[in-house]
Amino acid sequence: MKLKLDPSSSKPLHQQAEDLLREMIQQEEYRKGKLLPNEVELSRELSISRNTLRQAINRLVFEGLLVRKKGYGTTVAPQNVMSNARNWMSFSQEMHAQGMVVQNFELHISRKAAPREAAEFLGATDGERLLCLERLRGRPGLPFVYFISYFNPAIPMTGEEDMSMPLYENLQRNYGIVVKTSRERIYARAANADMAAKLDISEGDPILIRKRFVLDVDDRPVEYNIGYYRADSFTYSIEFTND
Numbered sequence: 001m002k003l004k005l006d007p008s009s010s011k012p013l014h015q016q017a018e019d020l021l022r023e024m025i026q027q028e029e030y031r032k033g034k035l036l037p038n039e040v041e042l043s044r045e046l047s048i049s050r051n052t053l054r055q056a057i058n059r060l061v062f063e064g065l066l067v068r069k070k071g072y073g074t075t076v077a078p079q080n081v082m083s084n085a086r087n088w089m090s091f092s093q094e095m096h097a098q099g100m101v102v103q104n105f106e107l108h109i110s111r112k113a114a115p116r117e118a119a120e121f122l123g124a125t126d127g128e129r130l131l132c133l134e135r136l137r138g139r140p141g142l143p144f145v146y147f148i149s150y151f152n153p154a155i156p157m158t159g160e161e162d163m164s165m166p167l168y169e170n171l172q173r174n175y176g177i178v179v180k181t182s183r184e185r186i187y188a189r190a191a192n193a194d195m196a197a198k199l200d201i202s203e204g205d206p207i208l209i210r211k212r213f214v215l216d217v218d219d220r221p222v223e224y225n226i227g228y229y230r231a232d233s234f235t236y237s238i239e240f241t242n243d
Helices: 013-024 038-048 050-062 091-097 116-122 166-175 193-199
Strands: 066-069 073-076 082-084 103-113 129-137 143-152 179-190 206-216 221-230 234-237
Touching: 013 050, 038 050, 050 066, 066 166, 073 193, 103 143, 116 143, 116 221, 143 193, 206 234
Parallel strands: 082 234
Antiparallel strands: 066 073, 103 129, 129 143, 143 221, 179 206, 206 221
């Protein structure tokens, strides 16, 4: 791989270095644990200062893509799904963006009364049976999240849709619904026996619970989703800017 930046580009050098690092860590040798070149060598090769390079590395460390170990070096982080609060995506999109293969371990489709919080958000009447989609998902050989979704009853979903397709692509293709906003809540709990069995962990182990209240481009409710994640397989990053 050619390591070269373009000082004449309008893109700042630290962003160019960040892009180059993102390409580097996709290489098999680095994914298998090879150390990245040290900062002195890499900054010299790229003809940039160590501070500029460190800015790029810090960004990838923050995103959970790199791990820096004092006295050892910098390596690619073990794969887990990474989400952030700035540009939300569906689970499939998050996985694919990070080069991970999605595996579905369980898929259940039914119609049932939703929890009160879901029913109120979706505008369902009391006791109305909503389409419910439950999926146990992860990467090959490792289930790490169990999703339960309820949908706005105004959407004419039948349950016969191709659920192997990413959900939001499915909604757009079949019903012209474009999702735009996800309002989220994330909190930690101990896994009960049923959830522990699904996620292949012990009862009482920590899990992260992520609720999504999804709206379309016209701010109409589309989906109420709750995900139960293995705590060792999910990272959520938040970036704040001081105005």
